[in-house]
Amino acid sequence: MPNPDLFIKQMQIGPMENFVYFIGSRSKKECAVVDCAWDAPAILKAAEDEGYKITNALVSHYHYDHTNALPELLKKLDIPVYVNKEEVPWMKGLAASNTRAVTSGDKLKIGDVEIRFIHTPGHTPGSHCFHVEDNLVSGDTLFINACGRTDLPGGDPAQLYESLGKLKKLDEKTVLYPGHNYAAQPTSTIGDEKHNNPFMQFASLDQFLNVFRR
Numbered sequence: 001m002p003n004p005d006l007f008i009k010q011m012q013i014g015p016m017e018n019f020v021y022f023i024g025s026r027s028k029k030e031c032a033v034v035d036c037a038w039d040a041p042a043i044l045k046a047a048e049d050e051g052y053k054i055t056n057a058l059v060s061h062y063h064y065d066h067t068n069a070l071p072e073l074l075k076k077l078d079i080p081v082y083v084n085k086e087e088v089p090w091m092k093g094l095a096a097s098n099t100r101a102v103t104s105g106d107k108l109k110i111g112d113v114e115i116r117f118i119h120t121p122g123h124t125p126g127s128h129c130f131h132v133e134d135n136l137v138s139g140d141t142l143f144i145n146a147c148g149r150t151d152l153p154g155g156d157p158a159q160l161y162e163s164l165g166k167l168k169k170l171d172e173k174t175v176l177y178p179g180h181n182y183a184a185q186p187t188s189t190i191g192d193e194k195h196n197n198p199f200m201q202f203a204s205l206d207q208f209l210n211v212f213r214r
Contacts, residue, residue, distance in 0.1 A: 003133050005112040007031060010177060010186060011046060014038030016065045017181040021137055023130065024052055025111025032056035032082075032110060033073070034130060034137055035179060037065055040072035056108065057081040058115070060139025060179060061124040062090040063152075074098060082108060084119055087126025090154065104128065120167065122160025123148030129167070136190065137177045142167055144176065144183035147199040150212060157212040161205050168194055 009022040014037055024031025031052045036043060047054050056079055059067060070081065071093060078098070083091055085101040102108075104119035116131040120141040127148070130137040140148040141163055150157040172191030194200050202208040 003112065006133055006135075007050075007052070007113075008132070008135060008177070009046070009050065011043070012181050012186075013042060014065065018065055019177065019179055019181060019186070021177060022047065022050070022052060022054075023058075023110070023113065023115060023132055023137065025113050028111040029053060030055045030110055032058050032108070032115065034058045035060050035066040035139065036070045036073050037068050040069040040076070043069065043073065044076060055079055055110065058108075058130060059083045059087070059091070060129070060137070060141075061127040062087050062092075063124065063140070066139065066179065067091070070094070082117070084117065084126035084128040086119070086121065087124060087128075090124065090126065102128075118166065120160075120163035122150060122156055122158075122163045124152075124154045125156075125159075127163070131170070131174075134171060134173055135175045135177060136167070136170065138167070139179040142176065142193065142197075143178045143180065144185065144188045144193070145197050146182060147197070157209055158205060161202070161208040164200055168200055 007024045007026050011020045013020050018037050021034035022031040080100045081098045082100045102117050106117045108115045118129045123140045170190045174190040176188040
């Protein structure tokens with residue numbers, strides 16, 4: 001049964017079709033902002049318009065297009081920023097006082113809403129996804145009918161294969177919220193991706209790696 005306290009808002013912001021998210025508690029009117037990028041004033045206004053207070057920031061991975069509005073946001077809000085421990089060395093300019101290093105399986109609770117961190121390296125060493133009830137905010141690990149690239153610093157296709165395998169084990173009804181608006185629709189499900197996403201169809205690591213060697 002859906003959690004009536006759960007609040008999720010998806011917003012497309014910036015020139016690279018990034019999705020920024022709010023995940024929070026309807027009863028407490030508090031939320032975390034996921035991948036604060038491109039336009040901190042617009043993000044702050046969106047929270048204000050919804051009547052929510054931003055109390056945490058979550059970073060799916062260190063890339064500029066997912067973090068470039070975070071410094072400006074932190075000038076306005078002195079809040080903790082949750083980053084996978086493997087990603088901390090790649091984060092530039094994030095004060096230690098704001099940094100909360102987490103690992104796979106750690107949880108953050110906002111009201112009656114529990115966010116579980118799933119480490120999914122491959123796109124970057126510390127990429128992680130946010131599992132909330134029957135929803136998954138996947139950053140650049142898993143897209144609709146695609147997956148994250150591995151040719152940037154810290155990328156590793158073998159790790160990405162293992163990470164996609166981890167996500168395939170989630171309930172097929174889990175709603176997928178990707179990091180970019182790269183498809184005809186803004187959301188999918190794990191079941192749809194298991195059956196339709198070509199990057200989740202490979203039976204072996206060697207088959208998967210052959211695609212990245214081309």
